[in-house]
Amino acid sequence: MKKFTYTDINDTRSGFGAGLLEAGKKNKNVVAMCADLIGSLKMDAFKDEFPERFFQVGISEANMIGMAGGLATAGKIPVTGTFANFSTARVLDQVRQTVAYSNKNVKICASHAGLTLGEDGATHQTMEDISMMKNLPNMVVINPCDYNQTKAATEAIMEYEGPVYLRFGRPKVPNFTPADQEFKIGEALMLNEGADVSIFATGHMVWKAIEAGEILAEKGIDVEIINIHTIKPMDKEAVLKSAAKTGCVVTAEEHLRNGGLGDNIAQILALNNPLPMEMVAVDDKFGESGTPDELMTKYGLDAKDIVAAVERVIARK
């Protein structure tokens, strides 16, 4: 197992805020909108630098998505900012008709995704958002793992023409990917090459997969860890190549089992190369109030849960 270190602990939403500012400097067509959560989304820097290109829409998410569709029609690159639940479930039909079906260059940037939103509880935690967004034709779905990667992803999606759902979160997590990384939409990232099992992880679960890999290495299990930052389009070749090499697969995501990353990987394996597989995800439940760490433990999203899944899947080989 390769040694992984991190430079700092930071939140992915701050990576978004930093990336948005850079994108705004690079391209004057980038405009941003927020539904009364500027501080939470870390959009202050963009707003202060480009006040004329920033639109406060109030707590009107449906109107925000519609206006974004209009701004994109007129050649702008609109970025919408609110919590993940209000970026998806709250506005699913607006996103469907005005963004995805109309194929508009709108960037739906969604913070506080998953259980790690924490104390606000299940009304605000979404573990269904990837499912809703990936099921929309034309929509790209990205879930980066740390501050640096979220910043790079935010800049990269502005260079891509078409609808994008960018998912990130609230808590401070290890920032271990390179600050100068090039983010390629749809390209899985090999983090650690191994022979015994392939772990495909996304978002906050990537670092947990690394922690699990360290524990497993001590037990003599050689894990391959791949960061699937782009859920759609999925890097099918990378998945099949790794799975064929190791012969078994574990997926890890801060999302419901139904409709998330694991679903996609299971489909790819079932259709091409059926192999033993385990999913680390939340099983058809809403979340609840608690600290992010407490919730990740209670809902089975800790490094130890990945370790257990790896041991189960290797036993099935």
Add this chain to the structure above:
Amino acid sequence: MADIKQLQDFATQVRRDILRMVHAVSSGHPGGSLGATDFVTALYQEIMEHNATNFNMEANGEDVFFLSNGHISPMWYSVLAHSGYFAVSELATFRKLNSRLQGHPTTAEGLEGIRMASGSLGQGLSVALGVALAKKLEGDKHLVYTLHGDGELDEGQIWEAALYAGAKKIDNIIATVDYNKQQIDGSIEHVMDLGDLGAKWRAFGWQVMEMQGNDMADILKVMAEAKAATGKGKPIAILMHTEMGAGVDFMEGTHQWHGKAPNDDQLATALAQLPETLGDY
């Protein structure tokens, strides 16, 4: 001033097209289409500055129209075709397999003149506001026009958009409500009474005008006034009084033809009231 007779003749042809289009596929929404025909004819033939032959999705340097109540698509398709956006002959493909003229308008088929899908109601005003903001950013003085069904105003998103436009003084938009007082399940009063509709828009910060939407002279007069009122810090809403089914006597003033196509005999009766003026597709 436009030649009113010429605009009326154009509208008569659009009405013929609507009836023939919905009849051919035994589906579609003739009632609202017929009622809004005069207004959209006037928009494309007289009121808007727009480029029909070199369609520009971004609508830079031209006025732009969004049909929020997308179900009255046959009317829009006919106006667009006769205005030069695409071949009139293509109207024959309406609602058929592999057509660019989908049941509800879409950008997915690359049909010239369509800039946003509509059909799922209540979304067009927000879209129009986005374009209006872009025009302000670019210093483009052209205007954004929309049409909404009165039944469509049941949707909450309309009022989110109305609130935004009033609060943020989006004064380069003219939103028109097709106030025929009918929706698909019956009269507005019966289904969801809109109460004092003018007062509602005014309370949201809009300047409100009223217009007789099946009277070409009144349309031109009120739209000229509306245009003159733009750029003064308030969005403009027009309550356009129309008859659902206008132009066909047995379709007028009822919700019965909201989503029903005429049969062969009904088509013949209707077409007898609407002489061919520009040539049938």
